[in-house]
Amino acid sequence: MIIKALVEGNELKGYRMLCSRKLLSCEDKQQLNRLEKGYSGEVLFNERVDGLSKEWLILNDLQLESNNSEFQIDSLVISRKLLLLFEVKNYEGDYYIEGEKWYYINGNSIQNPVHQLERTEALLRRLLQDQGYNNIPIESYVIFVNPDLHLYNAPRNLPIIFPNQLNRFFERLNKIPSKTNDYHMRLAMKLLSLHKNTPPKLPNYSYEELRKGVICPNCYSYNLDSKGFVFLCESCGTIEEMPSAILRSVDEFAFLFPDRKITTRSIFEWCDGVKSVDTIRRILLKKFNLKGNGKASYYERETKNYQ
Ligand SMILES: [Zn+2]
Incomplete structure (x- = not known):
C-alpha cells in the first residue's frame, strides 16, 4: 500500500x-x-x-x-x-x-x-x-x-x-x-x-521576465491553437480541454508566485493568448472561492493542498 x-x-x-x-x-x-x-x-x-x-x-x-x-x-x-x-x-x-x-x-x-x-x-x-x-x-x-x-x-x-x-x-x-x-x-x-514541504531552491526569476502563455502539458510548446473548448498543440497534437489547461496554468502561477493574488486579470495576463476574460472568470469561479468585492476581488482555493 x-x-x-x-x-x-x-x-x-x-x-x-x-x-x-x-x-x-x-x-x-x-x-x-x-x-x-x-x-x-x-x-x-x-x-x-x-x-x-x-x-x-x-x-x-x-x-x-x-x-x-x-x-x-x-x-x-x-x-x-x-x-x-x-x-x-x-x-x-x-x-x-x-x-x-x-x-x-x-x-x-x-x-x-x-x-x-x-x-x-x-x-x-x-x-x-x-x-x-x-x-x-x-x-x-x-x-x-x-x-x-x-x-x-x-x-x-x-x-x-x-x-x-x-x-x-x-x-x-x-x-x-x-x-x-x-x-x-x-x-x-x-x-x-x-513530512515537511521545504521551499525548493530555484534559480532567480521575476514575473516580468517569464514568458506568459499556456504551455502544452506534453511537449511544453506554446504552439497551442484554441478550438472551441479545447487547445490543440500544433507541435505534438495533444488535445486538452480549456478548463484543465487554464487550471494547470493557475497552478504554475500560484507555485511560482505564491505572494501574488489569483485574480481574473492576473490569470488572463499569465495565460496570454486566451481570447476572453469571461472564459477565465468562469473557470476560476468553478474551482475557487471568490473573496472580496469588485476590483479588489481575488480567488482562493477551498482547501490548501500540502502534499
Ligand atoms: Zn505539445
Whole structure:
C-alpha cells in the first residue's frame, strides 16, 4: 500500500516550469538534468517495488527533521518486522572509490552515497526513538538503478545493490513477511505528518521576465491553437480541454508566485493568448472561492493542498 506516492519534487517542478518560461544558464540546465535523472531513477525503482504487491506500507520522498538536522528519504518501506530504507541513485558512467572518497572517472569527487545513507539512517533512528518507536530494525541500501554504471574498487561489504543484482534483491524482498497492522499504519501516518514541504531552491526569476502563455502539458510548446473548448498543440497534437489547461496554468502561477493574488486579470495576463476574460472568470469561479468585492476581488482555493 502506498501511503505517500512518488511525485516530482518541488525543485524539479520549479525547474521544469522555469525552463519553459525563461532561458536557463548552463549550470541551471545541468541542475535540471540532474533532477530529471534522479527522478526517473526513483520512478524506475518504485515501479519495481510496487510490482511486488506486498502488504507493506510505502512512503516516498519524505523530508524530515531530527536532532535539528533535516534529511530526506527516497523510499521507506514499513514491513512486518523491519523498515527498509532506500537511497536511489541513477548514476551513469564510470566511478571509483579511494578510501572513503568517491570519484567520477575524470577525478571529480562526488558525495559518498554510503555516508549519506548512514546519516539518513542515524537521523531516522533518532526520530523513531523520539516518537516512541524503539528497536525497530532498519535495513538500509543504496540502490543503483542505471545499468550503465560501473564502480571500481567497490568493497564487498558496502550496503549497495548494483543494477545486475536488482533481480536477486527483489526476489529476496519478495520473501520478507510484509503483513502490517495498526501499529505499522500509525507509524506510517506519524511519519507522513512529520513530512515537511521545504521551499525548493530555484534559480532567480521575476514575473516580468517569464514568458506568459499556456504551455502544452506534453511537449511544453506554446504552439497551442484554441478550438472551441479545447487547445490543440500544433507541435505534438495533444488535445486538452480549456478548463484543465487554464487550471494547470493557475497552478504554475500560484507555485511560482505564491505572494501574488489569483485574480481574473492576473490569470488572463499569465495565460496570454486566451481570447476572453469571461472564459477565465468562469473557470476560476468553478474551482475557487471568490473573496472580496469588485476590483479588489481575488480567488482562493477551498482547501490548501500540502502534499
Ligand atoms: Zn505539445
